[in-house]
Amino acid sequence: MENRPLEYDYTIAKLWMFMTIVLGIVGMLIGVILAWELAFPSVNLIAGEGLAEFTNFSRLRPLHTDAVIFGFTVSGIMATWFYVGQRVLKVSMAESKFLMVTAKLQFALYLLAVVAIVGSLLLGITTSKEYAEFEWPIDILIVVIWVLFGIQIFGLIGIRREKSLYISVWYYIATFLGIAMLYLFNNMEVPTALVSGAGAWYHSVSMYAGTNDALVQWWYGHNAVAFGFTVPIVAMIYYFLPKESGQAVYSYKLSLLAFWGLMFVYLWAGGHHLLFSTVPDWMQTMGSVFSVVLILPSWGSAINMLLTMKGEWNQVATNPLIKFMVLASTFYMFSTLEGPIQAIKSVNALAHFTDWIVGHVHDGVLGWVSFMIIAALLHMAPRVYKREIYSKSLMNTQFWIQTLGVVLYFTSMWIAGITQGMMWRAHDEFGNLAYSFIDTVTVLHPYYTIRAVGGTLYFLGMFMWAWNMYKTATAGRRVEESELQSASPMAA
Amino acid sequence: MFHWLEKHPFFFAVAVFVTIAFAGLIENLPNFAEASQPTIGTKPYSTLELAGRHVYIKNSCNACHSQLIRPFKSETDRYGHYSLSGEYAYDRPFLWGSKRTGPDLMRVGNYRTTDWHENHMKDPAAIVPGSIMPAYRWMFKNLADIDTAYAEQVTVNKVFNVPYNKPIPTADGGTATVKLAGSLDGAKADALAEAKMIAADMKDQDVKDMVANGQVPEIVALIAYLNSLK
Numbered sequence: 001m002e003n004r005p006l007e008y009d010y011t012i013a014k015l016w017m018f019m020t021i022v023l024g025i026v027g028m029l030i031g032v033i034l035a036w037e038l039a040f041p042s043v044n045l046i047a048g049e050g051l052a053e054f055t056n057f058s059r060l061r062p063l064h065t066d067a068v069i070f071g072f073t074v075s076g077i078m079a080t081w082f083y084v085g086q087r088v089l090k091v092s093m094a095e096s097k098f099l100m101v102t103a104k105l106q107f108a109l110y111l112l113a114v115v116a117i118v119g120s121l122l123l124g125i126t127t128s129k130e131y132a133e134f135e136w137p138i139d140i141l142i143v144v145i146w147v148l149f150g151i152q153i154f155g156l157i158g159i160r161r162e163k164s165l166y167i168s169v170w171y172y173i174a175t176f177l178g179i180a181m182l183y184l185f186n187n188m189e190v191p192t193a194l195v196s197g198a199g200a201w202y203h204s205v206s207m208y209a210g211t212n213d214a215l216v217q218w219w220y221g222h223n224a225v226a227f228g229f230t231v232p233i234v235a236m237i238y239y240f241l242p243k244e245s246g247q248a249v250y251s252y253k254l255s256l257l258a259f260w261g262l263m264f265v266y267l268w269a270g271g272h273h274l275l276f277s278t279v280p281d282w283m284q285t286m287g288s289v290f291s292v293v294l295i296l297p298s299w300g301s302a303i304n305m306l307l308t309m310k311g312e313w314n315q316v317a318t319n320p321l322i323k324f325m326v327l328a329s330t331f332y333m334f335s336t337l338e339g340p341i342q343a344i345k346s347v348n349a350l351a352h353f354t355d356w357i358v359g360h361v362h363d364g365v366l367g368w369v370s371f372m373i374i375a376a377l378l379h380m381a382p383r384v385y386k387r388e389i390y391s392k393s394l395m396n397t398q399f400w401i402q403t404l405g406v407v408l409y410f411t412s413m414w415i416a417g418i419t420q421g422m423m424w425r426a427h428d429e430f431g432n433l434a435y436s437f438i439d440t441v442t443v444l445h446p447y448y449t450i451r452a453v454g455g456t457l458y459f460l461g462m463f464m465w466a467w468n469m470y471k472t473a474t475a476g477r478r479v480e481e482s483e484l485q486s487a488s489p490m491a492a
Numbered sequence: 493m494f495h496w497l498e499k500h501p502f503f504f505a506v507a508v509f510v511t512i513a514f515a516g517l518i519e520n521l522p523n524f525a526e527a528s529q530p531t532i533g534t535k536p537y538s539t540l541e542l543a544g545r546h547v548y549i550k551n552s553c554n555a556c557h558s559q560l561i562r563p564f565k566s567e568t569d570r571y572g573h574y575s576l577s578g579e580y581a582y583d584r585p586f587l588w589g590s591k592r593t594g595p596d597l598m599r600v601g602n603y604r605t606t607d608w609h610e611n612h613m614k615d616p617a618a619i620v621p622g623s624i625m626p627a628y629r630w631m632f633k634n635l636a637d638i639d640t641a642y643a644e645q646v647t648v649n650k651v652f653n654v655p656y657n658k659p660i661p662t663a664d665g666g667t668a669t670v671k672l673a674g675s676l677d678g679a680k681a682d683a684l685a686e687a688k689m690i691a692a693d694m695k696d697q698d699v700k701d702m703v704a705n706g707q708v709p710e711i712v713a714l715i716a717y718l719n720s721l722k
Contacts, residue, residue, distance in 0.1 A: 037626070038593070041617070044626035053630040058552040124550035129585050157501045165498045170508075173501070177509050181516075190651055192643040198676050199643025209652070210528055210580025214588055215520055256494055263508055267515035276562040277588065278577035283519055290515075353558055353592040425566040433569050437595040442622040 005481070008086045009094035010384045012103045016079035017377055017384070019107075021466045023071030023114070024370070025459075030064040032459045035452035039445065054122050062133045063121045068365065069131055069228055071114065076373035077175065077232040078107075078149070083380050084168055084239045085153070089160035099155045106148035113141050125202060129217050131224050132186050135202045139187045146183070150176050167255050171235030174263060178227030186220035211278050222270035229369050231262070233328075234301050236376045241305055241325045244379050244488055245315055250307035258300030265294050272343035275352065284345075291343030298336035305329045319488055320395040324375035327403065331367030335360065350425070355444070356417025363410040366458055371402070374465050381469055382489040387476030389490045394468050402461035408454030416447035531578030533663040536645075536654045536670045537720065539679045540686040540708070543641035544717025547631065547710045548587070556593035556625070559721070572599040582654055594625055601722040606693040609715045614696075628711075632699055636713035642679040645672050687712045690719075 037043045037057045047055045082103070086092055093099055116138050120126070126133040134142065153176055157169070165173075189204035206213050242249050249255060271279070271287020306329055309315070315322045338360050342351045351357060382389055389395070423443065426434035479489045497504045537545060548554070561567050563574040575598060580586055604612075608619065614632070616625035648654040649672055656672030673679035684703070690712045691703040702709050 038624060041624045041626055049629070052626070056551075056626050056628075058555055058626075061555045062552055124552075126549060126552065127585060128549040128552065128554055128587065130590060154501065154505075163499050164495075165501060165504065170498070170504070173505055174508050174512070177505060178512055181509070181513060185516075190647055192640065192647040195650055196643040196646035198646070199640035200637065203640050203643065205644050205647055206585040208524075208584070210583045210586050211577045212523055212528060213584065213586040214580075215523055217586070219516055219520060260494075260511065263511040264514070267512050268519065271519060273590070276564070277560055278575055278580065280523060283523070286519060349562070349564065352562075353590070355591075358591065424570075425564065427566065427569075433566060437570070438620050438622050441593075441624060 006086075006090060006092050007094070008083075009092050009100075010083065011100070012093060012107065013079055013082035013380065013384060015107050016075050016082060017380065017469070019110070020072060020075040020079050020373065020377060021469060023067055023075055024373075025462050025466060027064060027067030027072045028455075028459045028462055030060050030067060032452070032455045034060055034064055035448070035455045039448035039452045053124075059122055059124060062126060062130075063118065065131060066117060066121065066133065069224065070117075073228055073232075073365075073369055073373065076236075076369075076376070077172075077228075079380070080232075080236050080239075080373075080376050081149075081153070081172055083384070084235070085156050085172070088162065088166040088169060088239065089156055090162040091156060091160050093156070096155065096159055099152060102148050102151050102155070106145055106152065109141060109145050109148070113138060113145060116141065120202075127187075127189065127204065127206070129186065129206070129213075130221055132183070132217070132220060134187075136187075136189055136191050136204045137202055139183075139189075142183065146176070146180055150180070166239070167249065167259070168235040168239040170259055171231050171238065174259075175227050175232040175235065178223060178231065182220045182223050182227065186216050214274060214277065215279055215283070218273035219267070219270040222273055223267055225364075226262075226266040229364065230266070230298070233332075233369050233372045234262075236372050237301075237305050237325060237329065240372075240376050240379050241308055241322075241329075244319070244321050244325065244375075245309060245312055247308050247310075247312055250304050250310065254300055254304045258297045258304060261297030261300060262294075265290055265297055269294050269343065272348065275343075275345055275348045288343050288345055288348075292340045295336060295340050299333055302329045302333040302336070319490070320392060320399055321375050321378055321488060321490075323396075323399055324371050324378075327399075328368050328371040328375065331363060331371065331406075335364035335368055338363070350421035351417060354417035354420045355413045355447070356421070359410045359413025359417060362413065363406060366402070366406045366409065370458075374398075377469060378465070379488075381472045382476070382479060383484050385473045385476065386479060386481075386484070387472055387489075388479050389488075390468050390471035390476045392490045394464055398461045398464040398468070401464070402458050405454045405456075405458030405461065408457065409451055412447040412450035412454065416444045416451070419443060419447075528581045529578050530581035530660075531576050532661050534579050534581055535660055535668060536582045536648070536656055537717070538670055538682070538686060539638060539641050539645060539673070540636075540683040540690075540713050540716045541720045542644055542717075543636040543638050543683065543708070544710075544713035544715065544720075545587075546637060546641060546644075547714040548717060549585075551628065551631075553597075554587045554589040556589075556591065558589035558592050558596045559598040560588040561596055561598050567596070571596045572602055582648075584648065584652075594623075597718070597721055599722055601719045604718070606690055606715050606719065607695070609718055610694050610696060610711065613711060613714070631710040631714060632696060634710045636683075636708045636710045638680050638683045638708060639676060641683070641713075642673070642676055645679070683708060683713075686716060690716050 044056050188207035191204045193199050193201045208216050268290035271283045272291045275284050420440050423435045423440040428434045561571045561574045612619045613628045616623040649656045659667035662668050687703050687708045691700050
């Protein structure tokens with residue numbers, strides 16, 4: 001056998017990298033429009049009265065969440081899997097024709113699903129369940145895409161040279177299994193046209209009613225966050241931070257504890273979405289308690305990552321990628337502390353239904369998920385395209401602009417949410433409600449404006465990232481294989 | 493054991509799956525086993541109301557409005573009696589929402605009128621100064637999908653035994669029956685008859701003309717649904 005390094009095949013990874021950037025920009029653009037619509041309702045008419053139906057807040061909102069979750073993040077998961085998978089399993093995609101064909105098929109079907117989803121949500125074809133809005137024909141398409149992803153994971157594992165599975169692979173496997181289970185059960189529905197022979201062919205009705213439907217939906221909704229936003233992003237940081245910094249993972253035992261702890265605890269926490277609702281009290285309490293316990297495995301991973309930088313903190317000053325990843329870990333810790341606090345019953349009574357929850361989601365997604373995906377793709381670019389990063393200073397600028405954006409976002413939403421919650425519950429000295437509902441809306445205007453500014457800054461950063469990625473792929477200085485092995489190939 | 497699992501992907505995957513599936517089984521199953529009993533007075537939706545519910549869903553009204561009143565004084569003062577599980581027995585899907593950009597609507601039928609909704613959907617800020625809700629003028633032109641509402645009624649009746657055409661106990665000790673027409677044409681006629689009653693309370697001449705011509709605009713169906721929320 002020849003004694004030379006493996007040539008990994010990045011054909012598929014490149015497709016998904018492109019998709020991640022495009023859908024990241026689209027998803028966040030819609031988010032920015034939504035933020036301005038809330039601050040200034042006339043923005044709803046951005047494309048004129050005639051198209052108001054399609055540019056209206058209520059039509060764009062599910063498109064925004066789905067574009068960021070299933071567009072940007074899932075594409076990022078795919079892009080990194082098709083890169084990391086080969087490298088930690090020590091096998092090239094090119095070695096299996098079957099895997100190449102199914103991977104391309106998966107990508108093609110994904111494109112089809114994107115078109116179908118954008119079209120249907122704009123037309124108002126939705127089941128209304130958050131992050132599970134798609135009607136049954138699209139659900140079936142998504143299941144096929146997901147099965148093909150499973151084939152990719154286990155196919156590559158099946159032909160691996162490295163016997164032991166690296167930590168990141170554990171997390172990718174969990175992502176696949178978790179989403180598969182949750183998606184299937186939450187989307188159980190009966191197509192009404194098939195039963196009745198009348199009505200729209202794509203329409204369906206949920207298998208579950210009322211409280212049970214809510215229970216399944218939030219078991220899904222909460223854990224879509226788990227297996228879409230937490231688990232796969234942890235997979236990324238376990239690979240990319242040690243690689244980029246040249247430091248070994250701080251503790252193998254801690255990573256074991258964090259992984260199995262997360263797997264066991266996360267699913268229980270879904271009940272915290274239903275506090276003070278009509279689900280049985282013991283379920284609410286379980287949701288609340290397990291949410292607090294969830295701090296342990298979450299912080300386990302985050303601390304493991306931060307300790308990986310032990311003795312090498314000077315890298316934060318010199319390498320913007322390390323900056324992105326360290327801040328991502330920090331935001332992960334922040335977000336997984338904030339969540340449990342919101343899940344405490346007395347806090348939840350105030351926070352639920354308010355903008356504080358929106359703030360929490362966004363410091364997680366913008367600070368943790370997006371920063372990690374951005375950093376991962378910037379780490380991959382020189383290795384995939386064999387070119388130096390186009391501009392290090394652009395990366396630095398992007399980092400600071402986006403950080404400022406996130407901070408403006410979550411601080412304004414904290415204030416907005418707590419203000420809103422306090423005003424809703426305020427009574428005067430006679431025991432009457434102190435404020436009408438509209439008072440609690442108008443008072444939020446300044447914070448909604450600050451949020452929109454923060455979101456716009458973050459969005460600007462996305463363009464800097466896209467530009468840097470594009471220029472790296474096309475105009476970056478060529479680098480040799482040997483340079484790619486150790487130091488981070490970066491322009492001045 | 494963990495080292496061994498890391499070298500045997502199949503067993504690793506099984507172990508992960510069992511670990512994650514465990515919580516779902518324990519938390520979800522008991523509630524399913526205990527079938528949800530409708531509260532006295534809870535009725536299935538009529539064809540027009542269901543068509544209106546579809547308009548509500550189509551426009552993701554649940555993105556900004558909740559339908560879940562929590563058991564706090566401030567909420568019962570503002571919205572009415574707190575929510576009970578059985579009140580949702582016929583809600584597929586549930587529409588609790590997760591964010592209140594606007595107020596809760598679970599009992600909006602108790603304190604808002606057809607007239608109020610009509611004006612509010614046309615120009616929210618004119619009715620509630622400072623409102624950030626956008627106008628929904630296209631609902632005055634688009635036609636409600638009665639066919640699909642009927643399809644859903646037939647489906648839930650067949651598959652989930654939702655009691656259409658059966659006497660249902662009401663809060664005052666009597667009974668009420670929600671009709672499910674035997675055919676699509678019958679359902680359309682029923683929906684139109686109900687729409688005429690709503691349109692009689694409305695001001696918009698175009699809407700009145702459409703209903704008089706046998707058409708049901710989305711706004712009429714939506715108002716029928718909102719009025720049914722009590």
